Amino acid sequence: MKQIVTRFAPSPTGYMHIGNLRTALYSYLLARHNNGKFILRIEDTDRERFVSGAEKIIFDTLKIAGLNYDEGPDIGGPSAPYRQSERKEIYLKYAQQLIEQGDAYYCFCGKAENHDDQNENEFGGYNRHCRNLSTDEVKHNLEAGKPYVIRQKVPLTGSTSYHDHVFGDITVENETLQDIVLIKSDGYPTYNFAHVVDDHLMGVNSVLRGSEYLTSTIQYVLLYKAFGWELPEYYHLPLIMGKNADGEVSKLSKRHGAVSFADLLEQGYLPQAILNYIALLGWHPKDDEQEFFTLPELVTEFNADDIRKSAAIFDYDKLKWMNSKYIANLSLAEFGDLARPYIERVVTRELADYDALLALLQPRIQILSEIPEKIEFFQSLPDFDINLLANDKKKTTLENAREILKATINTLESVETWENSVLFEKLNEVATNLNLKSMSIMWVVRLAVSGSMVTVGGATEIMEVLGKEESIDRLIRTLDRLQ
Numbered sequence: 102m103k104q105i106v107t108r109f110a111p112s113p114t115g116y117m118h119i120g121n122l123r124t125a126l127y128s129y130l131l132a133r134h135n136n137g138k139f140i141l142r143i144e145d146t147d148r149e150r151f152v153s154g155a156e157k158i159i160f161d162t163l164k165i166a167g168l169n170y171d172e173g174p175d176i177g178g179p180s181a182p183y184r185q186s187e188r189k190e191i192y193l194k195y196a197q198q199l200i201e202q203g204d205a206y207y208c209f210c211g212k213a214e215n216h217d218d219q220n221e222n223e224f225g226g227y228n229r230h231c232r233n234l235s236t237d238e239v240k241h242n243l244e245a246g247k248p249y250v251i252r253q254k255v256p257l258t259g260s261t262s263y264h265d266h267v268f269g270d271i272t273v274e275n276e277t278l279q280d281i282v283l284i285k286s287d288g289y290p291t292y293n294f295a296h297v298v299d300d301h302l303m304g305v306n307s308v309l310r311g312s313e314y315l316t317s318t319i320q321y322v323l324l325y326k327a328f329g330w331e332l333p334e335y336y337h338l339p340l341i342m343g344k345n346a347d348g349e350v351s352k353l354s355k356r357h358g359a360v361s362f363a364d365l366l367e368q369g370y371l372p373q374a375i376l377n378y379i380a381l382l383g384w385h386p387k388d389d390e391q392e393f394f395t396l397p398e399l400v401t402e403f404n405a406d407d408i409r410k411s412a413a414i415f416d417y418d419k420l421k422w423m424n425s426k427y428i429a430n431l432s433l434a435e436f437g438d439l440a441r442p443y444i445e446r447v448v449t450r451e452l453a454d455y456d457a458l459l460a461l462l463q464p465r466i467q468i469l470s471e472i473p474e475k476i477e478f479f480q481s482l483p484d485f486d487i488n489l490l491a492n493d494k495k496k497t498t499l500e501n502a503r504e505i506l507k508a509t510i511n512t513l514e515s516v517e518t519w520e521n522s523v524l525f526e527k528l529n530e531v532a533t534n535l536n537l538k539s540m541s542i543m544w545v546v547r548l549a550v551s552g553s554m555v556t557v558g559g560a561t562e563i564m565e566v567l568g569k570e571e572s573i574d575r576l577i578r579t580l581d582r583l584q
């Protein structure tokens with residue numbers, strides 16, 4: 102059996118859409134599962150849309166995601182260069198071969214790439230004005246230095262088919278096809294042409310990409326046929342949809358939430374969680390309920406025959422849930438490294454027990470960006486409504502709150518080991534002494550030190566993080582407001 106060779110061929114757009122990352126992941130998995138080869142190729146022939154720094158985003162993404170490739174622009178390989186902009190001459194040579202064979206032609210219509218109205222045929226494409234120019238006319242135009250593009254000469258009758266592993270047999274009537282541009286007037290190839298030549302020259306025999314290419318692949322099949330090259334196996338991947346506010350779905354876009362890998366990372370999703378989640382967007386091992394997969398497990402389990410063709414719905418709640426499980430599984434130190442930048446956005450003062458804060462946060466957040474709003478009160482005591490201290494359910498009034506605070510301050514001042522368990526004991530002592538319920542004490546103290554109704558952690562846990570001095574200071578300040 103021949104070795105499977107896949108590739109990821111992104112255009113450097115400046116961001117990595119999660120649909121593209123899924124394509125990269127599946128291409129990687131298919132290759133690795135079969136001990137094949139995975140190539141990275143940069144499709145940068147659209148020079149008008151050049152975005153500086155965009156290539157780095159691609160490299161960084163694949164590195165962070167752990168999708169290592171065997172050949173690519175930054176590591177080289179037998180088919181180098183792997184940047185299409187550096188392969189210009191190669192494409193021109195192959196385009197000329199097609200012209201000689203009668204499968205392509207020079208077109209001098211000018212600006213024809215833009216499909217201006219006068220140049221349209223009934224299917225909306227170019228009207229084929231130059232398709233049958235005489236050899237002399239062509240020669241004359243070339244000698245006169247007229248700008249040109251090179252177009253594919255598609256058959257006008259019959260039909261063309263290919264088999265897609267996900268969507269099945271695809272057949273298109275040739276009369277609906279276009280004489281698409283292969284080489285543009287700037288001498289650069291179009292994607293349509295360049296990727297066919299490259300896939301062939303690089304030995305790519307399994308092509309995975311978004312289903313938006315499902316029908317245009319017919320044009321590429323005709324190119325393979327014209328060259329007499331063996332067709333790759335095609336796997337077009339289902340669309341990724343997002344849920345709209347009205348319950349309908351539409352193609353996943355920014356209005357549904359973050360759609361780029363970088364934005365998801367910034368929101369505090371872990372790379373492994375993102376990868377795990379998108380692996381399941383369109384694929385799942387047969388007869389298996391398992392949802393959590395490491396990358397090596399995916400390599401073992403991945404079978405491209407199980408890719409589904411129905412559109413996948415990107416469910417942010419599900420991803421958040423999955424992310425929370427990944428966060429919960431980190432060691433405290435690992436979590437601390439990830440959480441620190443989010444903590445430092447709002448808490449810059451020294452905390453008595455930083456690890457205690459981490460331990461409070463770790464099981465209580467789904468994504469790292471939830472951290473700042475949850476911990477702002479550790480930085481400074483918010484100016485809260487003092488009347489909140491009186492709470493029927495907690496059986497507190499402003500009067501007993503005053504007593505609680507006084508007794509708590511007194512008791513805590515003599516505490517030497519400032520630890521949650523000790524503080525917990527002490528507050529229960531206060532409750533017994535005042536003949537009040539423990540929940541009343543906890544309510545008043547928690548509010549007094551946090552200024553917040555909802556907090557990560559209870560009264561004593563918060564005080565453990567704040568330390569003795571700051572905790573007592575906050576209790577006194579709250580008591581002062583009550584006097």
Ligand code: GLU
Pocket residue numbers: 109110111112144292296309310311
């Ligand atoms: N450069 C194309 C894209 O980013 C690649 C499509 C393909 O994989 O053939 O959409």
